[in-house]
Amino acid sequence: MPPAPGATLATKALPLWLAELLARRLFGSLAGERVLSSTFFPLYKVYWRLRGAGLAAAWGFKDTLWQDNPWQDTLRQQGATQEQDVEVEVGADKAAAAPPAGALAETVLRVTSGRYLSVSEIKAELPREERAAFRQEYLDDLVRRGSLRFMAAVGPGESGDIECRRCGSRRRIAFSWCARCAIACPECPECRDMGRMRGCDALYTAAEPPAPPAFRQDTTLAATPAAPSGVTLVTPLQPELPFALSKAQAQAAGELAAASAARQSPVLVWAACGAGKTEVAFHAVARELESGGRVLVTAPRRDVVIDLYHRLEAAFPGCRIGGLWGGGRFLPAAGPSPQLIVATTHQAMRLSASFSLVILDECDAFPYNVTPMLQRTIARLSEGGVFIQMTATPALSTRRQVAASGRIIYIPARHHGHPLPVPSLHLDRSLASWPGGGVEAGAGGEVGRWGGRGGSSREGAAGDTGQVPKVLAEVIGETLAGGGRLLVFVPTRAMVAPVARSLQQNFNIEVAGVHSASPERDLVREKLRSRELALVVCTTIFERGLTFPGVDVAVLFADNEAVFDRATLVQIAGRPGRTTAFPEGRVYFIAARKSRSMLGAVEDIRYLNRLAGERKLLL
Ligand SMILES: [Zn+2]
Ligand SMILES: [Zn+2]
Known part of the structure; x- marks a missing residue:
């Protein structure tokens, strides 16, 4: 050549x-x-x-x-x-x-x-x-x-x-x-x-x-008369985790380490929302590190990557870890290149090396147009190695592809052993005629019956009192009567303020509205956590990653598939019931009709619950 x-x-x-x-x-x-x-x-x-x-x-x-x-x-x-x-x-x-x-x-x-x-x-x-x-x-x-x-x-x-x-x-x-x-x-x-x-x-x-030396944690005992040069105990590398793995996690961790050792690829880890998937991969990482392989852990979002970096650092003290993300990076100052690299997928595209183990976390959290680029990058970086992707909402195409050529590993239950809340469907044909529902879905400009555009001068003016669809009013009434709190998801930013105003007028309590451009976003998040607010209207901004103890969720116009696709609905339904203190919760899909995404989301959630039951992972 x-x-x-x-x-x-x-x-x-x-x-x-x-x-x-x-x-x-x-x-x-x-x-x-x-x-x-x-x-x-x-x-x-x-x-x-x-x-x-x-x-x-x-x-x-x-x-x-x-x-x-x-x-x-x-x-x-x-x-x-x-x-x-x-x-x-x-x-x-x-x-x-x-x-x-x-x-x-x-x-x-x-x-x-x-x-x-x-x-x-x-x-x-x-x-x-x-x-x-x-x-x-x-x-x-x-x-x-x-x-x-x-x-x-x-x-x-x-x-x-x-x-x-x-x-x-x-x-x-x-x-x-x-x-x-x-x-x-x-x-x-x-x-x-x-x-x-x-x-x-x-x-x-x-x-x-030069290739980095394999990371090991062998213990050298002090010299004794019997062994004058000391004794080195070869111990399998164990990640140090801040908590014990749940039964479901431990099962998956074992399966994953075995699949990785057998060089099965690709592997999909399909976890219930809130079941804790990240640490499950750490045993596979440990096996790879001690056998001298190179490991890349990558995720699309910067905050997720920084969090992963710190968790891996805590799990493998003494291991040289490279961290690459926009605006900050930690590369070891000298010596061979790090054996373990944590990077945003954007930064991973600049990597030239190939890795024997590539882990992609939150693989669904991508804008769709990035997907082909990401697939090519992953294919290049994991050539000849093992590729593990982890998500709570795998795309149907991913499931089919992995089922055909690799292996799917499930974490079907949360640590507290309660099943995932299954969404209940609340259908009302008349919702189609509401602004934001049915034919006008996604338009978002027209707010009509929701109580006008507001503004302080018109506040409370005659004829400006908003209405609330009956089916939504029932759900809210039931929640508030039971002392609960509710997060109401709406499809567009334009709907947040009018819907919040209508609810405030009709239920006579403080209602906050947030979307990605709201300045009060963090404040509302805090008030929800500290239970100061009972009713919040939001867009999909609160869809993933956040835990609000004891909060139920309702999705208004859940049949708007342009916004509420299958994965988004599963993520939203995954908000309630995450903590041991509030292991149960309610999820309401409110719509004029049943969409394929709504049915698909319910099917996925039921599937994981059934799997958890079969494996005796539920209380
Ligand atoms: Zn040129
Ligand atoms: Zn290019």
Whole structure:
């Protein structure tokens, strides 16, 4: 095999992606490999285009390539005969720049270790004083010395098609005029929000660092007369957990560690909402660490990742853990790259290494458009390893895929042994004519019967008193009469205020309304926790991750499937009954009709309850 182009090719006049394409073409045929069938466009066209643009078509190879290259002579001849019009420059490509100061070189190699970073990303990670001294030539120098590798951010893939090296996208690569190169350069629109990258931009990575030693917790006993050099007890690595695993968790943890040891992949951990899925994977992590594997734990949301980082740090004291998330990162200062990395999925896309175990937590908490990008990234990072995804609401497609090729592991019961509250359906056809329901679902602008737009001058004016659908009034009346508290989910932000106002007028108690843009969001959350509020109207902002002891939930217009899909309804239904003090709760789906999502959510919840019963996990 010829050396990878990115490792050895240095370009002068050609944009990096084009140089890689040419080199691949040249090496490919010289090495007797299949000539690439779908090369982007034939070489002569490239040449004429370059000449037309007034660019010298020359590229140089690093001298090391010539020294190591078994086809040296052939290459020299071919360069002159096969592509006669292209001038091949042989020899060192550049006079050596002054080498960077030792500390700076070390920092550059540390931040690029196991990751692909652009020049600006490298610069952004340098300490302030080193950033001022940084020069692009330093990277070239590190490349020349073989400690740094680089490649085009967008360039030819295995098949010869142009692909994005960051997100792996192939389909949507677009060519547009590049002022720097004076030709059209390829660019990936899919991952543009991570920073714009063209085919002429380079991604750098430190040459593969030595593999980290396996993390163990063997105990060395002091020397005794019988064993003068001391005795090392080989103990299996045990994660230190702040609480004992429940029966359901312990079962799943054992199954998961066994599946991972048997290299079963992919694995889906399907947990009941509030059953505690994260720690269940820690035993599988322990087995992987002590056998010398590399582990990546990733989740989409930054707050979840930071929380995971601290939990893993507590569970594996003394283990070197790398943490990568936007706005803050903890990379060990020196030594081999960490064996365990916790990263947001955004940061994980910049990782170059492959991992023997990849755990994706909250895998459903993604905007849909990110999913293909995520799947490609995970496939790349976990190649040949085990991939575990954990969620309370697996998509049907994920279930089918994992059931066919991998394994599903369940955590069907919460720690207190009470079943999940099953939503009760409250149907009323007349809801379809309410603003926000039925035909107007999702519009959100019209509030009509809910009590007008409000405003202090009109507050309480005649005819402005809002109404409340009968079926909702019944649910609220029942809850309040029993001394309970209720979270009412509505489909749109525009509905929050009018619905809250109507409820306040009709029930004569304080009603708070919150959505993602509400300034009083945190205050309402606190008041709910401290039981100061009995009735809150909200959007799906409170859907996941939060625990409000003793609160029931109602979903108004639950048949609005654009907002309340199956996963969202399961998450909402998973709010009540999470604590030992309030292990039960009520969930009401209020709608004009039964939607597929409503029925699906009820089916999923019943399924987990049945499983929990069969496994004798319920009280
Ligand atoms: Zn991309
Ligand atoms: Zn360019």
